[in-house]
Amino acid sequence: MNIVLNIISELYPIIYGLLIIISSLKILKQYRKTSEIINWLLMIYLLPILGLIIWFFIGKIYLNNRRKQIAKKVWSITESWMYDLKKIKYIFESKNSKVAKSLFKLCNYRQGILGVKSNEIRLLHNTTDVINTLIQDIKLAKKNIEMVFYIWNPGGIADDVAKALIYSAKKGIHCRLILDAAGSLKFFHSPWLNMMQQSGIKIVKSLKLNLLKMFFRRIDIRQHRKIILIDNYITYTGSMNLVDPYLFKKSYKIGQWIDLMIRIEGPLAITMGIVYSCDWEMETEKKILPKINKHKNLILKKKKCYPIIQAIPSGPGFPKNMIHRTLLVAIYSARKKITITTPYFIPSHELLNAICIVSKKGIEVNIIIPLYSDSFLVKWASKYFFNKLLDSGVNIYQFQKGLLHTKSILIDEQLSLIGTANLDMRSIWLNFEITLAIDNQLFAKQLKCIHNYYVSQSKLLDYKTWKVRSFWKKLIEKIFYLCSPLL
Template sequence: MDKVYHFLTLASIALYWFLVAGVSLRVVLKRRAVSVSLSWLMVIYILPIVGVLCYFLFGELNLGRKRAERAKEMFKPFGSWFRSLNDCQAHRPDGMGAHIYKIDELCNHRMGIPALSGNTLSLQNSPNEILHSIIDDIKQAQHSIRMVFYIWHPGGLADSVASALIQAAKRGVDVKLLLDSAGSPRFFRSHWLTMMEDAGIHVVQALEVSPWRIFLRRLDLRQHRKIIVIDDAVAYTGSMNMVDPAYFKQNSGVGQWIDIMVRVTGPAVNVLSAIHCWDWEVETGERNLPHVPECGIDSSSPHHPIQVVPSGPGMPEHLISQVLTLAINQANESVCITTPYFVPSADLLAMLKMTAQRGIKVDLVIPHKNDSVMVKWASRAFYGELLEAGVVIHEFSGGLLHTKSVVIDRQFCLVGTVNLDMRSLWLNFEVTLAVDDEEFTQQLYWQQQSYIEQSTQVDYEVWEQRSLGHRFLERLFYLFNPLL
């Protein structure tokens, strides 16, 4: 019996060694950022067995066989639809500012999506304003409503939106609702799901969470977009999920979530509609591309070009990350960034430091309290070198600042669903708008300034005196940034 135990022990050690060696070799051979590879190796060796299991679950971008095949087949017809927009009147490269011209070139070459002029934008920064505006537009819908959200949390005005959708469906409007499975569990357990389906609303779980699929698809790959398109005439996107903040995560100790949304009319609406159609087909296999917009614009009116920038599995890799890099590198005076989750890659960290070091005023606004303890401490691991480089860090104390925005030189901006972490920039389904509209950008800049007024600036000398315990937590959670 002792020999059997001895043999089993040696066999287990050998199996574990081969498993760790094999996974380590796979980590090293994958082409990705060195910092990510090193972090994974640390996780694998610090957490025996658990680290290997985490790598199998979260280590590689795996959309799943069916979705990956659909995305591959979709790329050509969707690319043709996007490229057809280059021939419409709303694509006017000659009238674009320097910032968006280069972004138009990038997105056009990589995915066929051009920047389109002739849009109107409305910045909405109050939950009541946002949700009432959405309800009013739903009540006016005549043909179609397309929605995709990461979180739908029942309660408050979110229930009023649900009621408006049900009434729209009953009067014959085609309503398609795509919700992330992991982000919206309360919705899928609520009575609203049955009521919507009974009314004829098509409700689909995106990236369904199931114990049977954990090894078939990356578990933390999420549908993080927030898009509403009504009659292909009005669209919304931004940072706000379908929640009423007064009824959402009230026990988390971070205060109400602070968000913005952008209401859009004009040719860019159809591009956002096409992005929803992409997501719908990836999940269901059903193709329903919108009509190509007429794109007629008044030459005497401001052009207001908007570049819709999507990213995610099946789309060109790191497109939003590249757009962010292009935008920040063009800054001549200032960059102001708001993000709830700040865990930058080595490249993004170096770019922010270099931008500050070349004399550009760089402001970073992040929440003082965060609903993710790991992200909170991992974020602070970057404070020292950012402060030393001249980046000004503001910790917002008026709630959980969830707005994702970048303003360049008070003339150009990015606004959408993207956090400044590797999950958003490299992994999830996301969307952002690159906006060449000085008036809208100024409104967004004033919104950012209102956040700064409710923040405390981090002082470098005081920061350097923080306790050893805080330093330990920062470095500990920094090691797990591939999982954040």
């Protein structure tokens, strides 16, 4: 026994040193961004063994081979389907406003599709209105209902949506539901799972949690989209999970969750249906591409000006770094004013620089974030960026009336970005997300009103007060900033 221990003790430094060298070389090869390279290298050097374990499980591997193969297969089929869709030219628009032109050009180049005209678009910022409108649409559905959510937390108004789905399913409506395995853990352990399945609703658990799978893919990639599709004509998306905002994480004592959802009628549901069908096939290997019907879901009402919308999906299998490039192009397109709302602010080096550069050019930049957060790590790590932002003239507003969960950007009161992606590393690089780019002045004015309300419920971070904060607070910010690749 002593001999074995002696051999282990002698070999340990050599094996550990080799692992450090191999990991370092892989990090240098895999990551292009200097800040990420430094953060990961510091982690494996400063946290013996633990740093290597963290990198192995969540820093090294992206998707397993099965999912990669399915993703390639899905897109090859989708491309031919999109070719037929693009023949219906009247639903697309090639002309955009000056501020939106570059972004829509990027989307067309990377995704192969122009912006889509829409009949009606509504901003819903009151949770009660969202749920009531959604339940009405579910009960009036005639053919199909598709949903994907990161979190479905039973209780309160979430149960009302479940009852409406059961009602429609029993009428013969085809209902499909994709829920993230980690985010919706409580749902999968609740009676609602069996009740909904017994009514005929097909429910898929996305990215299942399995100890063995930790060795074959990153375990922290999550299905973070929030999409509802009804009859291939009505689309919902935004920041709201299927939770009761008064009950969700009540023990955190951070107040009500504040969200924003969009309800859209028209051809956008078809393009969003492509995203949903890809997600469904990734999990089930079954194809459910939406049917194209020129006489029903592709009808455009006669209007002088249509909202032009581009759906921008991201995540493994979708165009690489699309959310990051979208954000950069949108920010640099600004000429007058930018307003950003996000619950979690851990920007990349490039995004931080872009925000600071446009602010220094004299463009008004406002960032609205929650004063209270459900993530202790993110709360402190995000503060690390405040110095540079304030030095560049950026206004930082801290929302005080609950947890502001809305993810939105408004540029020059013309171009709006709304969706599921936070301004953090996880949303930018890893998760399955969806963002809508909306080129329409009337819609932008509505979003501006909501932003003004958020500002009225916030306090502006004072530059002088921030500069004289205590040394230990500055130290904590720097320590948690080193964890930014994990946040």
